[in-house]
């Protein structure tokens with residue numbers, strides 16, 4: 251089984267979570283890769299006309315974990331564009347996570363996860379887990395919880 255962790259990250263928080271997830275998943279699966287979603291022209295806010303540079307392909311993965319920051323109370327536009335332009339996710343197991351800075355529940359985490367789930371499911375993906383990491387003093391615990399949750403749900407979904 252091949253697992254791909256595909257992340258967009260502008261200040262490395264989301265990428266860091268992807269690396270931690272990879273470490274955890276390598277305990278039970280030998281083939282886990284982290285790939286980046288980058289924008290043409292650099293990873294900074296670019297208005298509406300976003301283009302993704304060499305979009306990571308999902309074809310070779312059985313399980314795909316998408317990670318993104320929350321921007322403006324929603325899914326970051328670069329990840330939204332990337333997901334919308336993906337081909338079919340039929341038969342793939344999918345997990346989604348976001349990182350965010352604001353602590354309050356109404357500041358975009360659930361909405362961003364909802365957007366990711368909706369796009370993935372519309373392409374036939376089977377979303378087995380989701381998670382939100384708030385970038386605060388307790389982020390290490392949150393990242394460990396997310397890693398445990400994804401690993402356990404994945405093991406359960408194999409039975």
Ligand SMILES: Cc1cc2nc3c(=O)[nH]c(=O)nc-3n(C[C@H](O)[C@H](O)[C@H](O)COP(=O)(O)O)c2cc1C
Pocket residue numbers: 258259260261262263264265295318319320321322323324349350351352353357358385
């Ligand atoms: C343009 C912009 C908009 C943001 N909007 C939100 C927001 O609505 N809610 C929130 O909790 N954090 C928001 N953040 C904070 C990021 O989501 C947070 O710092 C995230 O962990 C960054 O991930 P990265 O380092 O992978 O880019 C915003 C950051 C930027 C740059």
